[in-house]
Amino acid sequence: MEMERNMKMKKTLALLLSLTLLVALLAACGQSESAETAAPESQAPVSEAPESAAPETETPAGEPVDLTILYEADDDMINNYSLLAVNPDAPFADADGNPVSDVYINTEGAAALINWMLSEEGETAAAEYGYADYGEYLFYLADGAPVSTAEIPEATEETQVIRLSTTTSVNDSGLLGYLLPMFEEAYGYTVEVTSAGTGKAIANAQSGNADLLLVHSKSQEEEFVAAGYSYVLPGFDSERLTFMYNYFVLCGPSADPAGVKDAATVRDAFAAIAEGKYPFVSRGDQSGTHTKEISLWPEDLGITADAASVEGYTDWYTYSNAGMGVCLTMAEEMGAYILSDKATFLTFRANNGIME
Numbered sequence: 001m002e003m004e005r006n007m008k009m010k011k012t013l014a015l016l017l018s019l020t021l022l023v024a025l026l027a028a029c030g031q032s033e034s035a036e037t038a039a040p041e042s043q044a045p046v047s048e049a050p051e052s053a054a055p056e057t058e059t060p061a062g063e064p065v066d067l068t069i070l071y072e073a074d075d076d077m078i079n080n081y082s083l084l085a086v087n088p089d090a091p092f093a094d095a096d097g098n099p100v101s102d103v104y105i106n107t108e109g110a111a112a113l114i115n116w117m118l119s120e121e122g123e124t125a126a127a128e129y130g131y132a133d134y135g136e137y138l139f140y141l142a143d144g145a146p147v148s149t150a151e152i153p154e155a156t157e158e159t160q161v162i163r164l165s166t167t168t169s170v171n172d173s174g175l176l177g178y179l180l181p182m183f184e185e186a187y188g189y190t191v192e193v194t195s196a197g198t199g200k201a202i203a204n205a206q207s208g209n210a211d212l213l214l215v216h217s218k219s220q221e222e223e224f225v226a227a228g229y230s231y232v233l234p235g236f237d238s239e240r241l242t243f244m245y246n247y248f249v250l251c252g253p254s255a256d257p258a259g260v261k262d263a264a265t266v267r268d269a270f271a272a273i274a275e276g277k278y279p280f281v282s283r284g285d286q287s288g289t290h291t292k293e294i295s296l297w298p299e300d301l302g303i304t305a306d307a308a309s310v311e312g313y314t315d316w317y318t319y320s321n322a323g324m325g326v327c328l329t330m331a332e333e334m335g336a337y338i339l340s341d342k343a344t345f346l347t348f349r350a351n352n353g354i355m356e
Helices: 002-037 107-117 120-128 168-172 175-187 198-206 218-226 266-276 288-294 307-313 324-334 342-350
Strands: 068-071 078-085 161-167 190-196 212-215 241-252 280-282 317-319 337-341
Touching: 068 266, 068 342, 078 107, 078 218, 107 120, 107 161, 107 175, 107 212, 120 175, 120 241, 161 168, 161 198, 168 175, 168 190, 168 324, 168 342, 175 190, 190 198, 198 212, 198 218, 198 288, 212 218, 218 288, 241 266, 241 324, 241 342, 280 324, 288 337, 307 317, 324 337, 324 342, 337 342
Parallel strands: 161 190, 161 212, 280 317, 280 337
Antiparallel strands: 068 241, 078 212, 078 241, 241 337
């Protein structure tokens, strides 16, 4: 009897032990499956991190440029800017010299913009432009610059759109993008800007496609006036309203293989470039910058605004027929010398060579 009781007890213990082992095994399997389906956050791939966790850093617009100012502040490098109102009775003609009729010139709008740019507000804004960003002034008011105190009318439906034909330097430097919104917001005008070299900007006005000019080539401006394309606005003494200036600068690779930074004058610097046949990028577009550049080469080279005049120099002289920003980019890529207005070059450098 006692033996039978012991056998039953052993069977019961064995059953309980088996059940205990089975439960433990099932629990272990459950934990393993849970671990496989829910990995800890610390093991999650980096790419799955939320965007907000990324560091707030800005990517530079481009690589720092090597092109640098090597020569400046020579008396031959002053760069004057003038405003001219287009005469509504001018002998307008197209590029082939054919007369253009039915030309409408917005004289009231042009006068409003000129009077604002020559007002105390406009001139102060132009003179201060760039200092906060570049640590130096990009433009300066000319001594004896004309100042307007005329009342500026609000835009009407007929006078609202003003067509400004101008040079690339005041556009590429950002000056117009800074000034014009002030004028437009205050008086309700819309200024349509056409930007090209001074020669092309003037030709644009001669065909009747501009109400006023903002350019920087005295000789071409005087020809424009002499041909009857401009007139004296009320309150002023002349057609050409020269009100601000900056400097042309001779730029090149920092290594300066021609040694222009040690030249006595800018003309000597240009002579050194020509003598050594070092790469040079020319605007080649009859702009104010191009006009100034050709005046600085030694006369015996015979370099003029005509592309044919440099056919014997193509191994070092690039006649680009392009705007200032494009030419600066070319000079940077080629390791070449170039004449630029200072404002556009400083903008080019500050943007690491990226010109929009």
